[in-house]
Amino acid sequence: MNCIFCKIIAGEIPSVKIYEDELVFAFMDIAPINKGHVLVIPKEHHNSSSTVPEETGGRMFHVGSRIGVALKRGLDFEGFNLHLADGTCAGQVVNHAHLHVVPRGVEDGFHWNWRQLEYAEGESAETAERIKSKLKL
């Protein structure tokens, strides 16, 4: 395979490592939203988060949130975001599932876009039925 993140895990492409165990690898994002931005990835290659085994996803979530706490304690931030893009239209650039850990501060000058659409009467319940009809765990 020609995956840049697999090559980082293998040490064929250099990275600044934060953490590694049998399931996950964490390293510094080279173009951070805020300085301290870390990526947590499964060692096993998965294009999508949806095929990552639950145990590995749990390790990613746990390591990501604990790195979030370390960002607060070590770099004087007050919060963090965990963010994952699945699919090009969602912002995924590297096709190896990766969880962003972004340190956040009151005065970091960054904010996420957000918007709030409104459902018509009954539309949310109808939408939920369509989701549930396709949900396979």
Added chain:
Amino acid sequence: MNCIFCKIIAGEIPSVKIYEDELVFAFMDIAPINKGHVLVIPKEHHNSSSTVPEETGGRMFHVGSRIGVALKRGLDFEGFNLHLADGTCAGQVVNHAHLHVVPRGVEDGFHWNWRQLEYAEGESAETAERIKSKLKL
């Protein structure tokens, strides 16, 4: 406790449920970024993702990403984001850890802000040392 999400889990406040098991509860966000936006929360109350047990975090990650697939299949989206805000400055509004699952499409008219800062020579490695010195799993 006076937590709105604990009350949703208990059925004291109505919600449109997508999924429930012994560890997690998933329901429709009432003010979605795109229609189909779901929240996945631990049944046990945690203000922060960082205290959620790894097993529960794994279930949140797994259920969230599988709901993401259901959003694609059931609602004709092409991707999804998982997003979690930890701390007010990060955008956390309800103090019960929650994972957003946001369906995304090529033509959904939404994009996340993103920015890319640059590290000076050696700054990333120095920052990493400060993070690692505070990392407790």
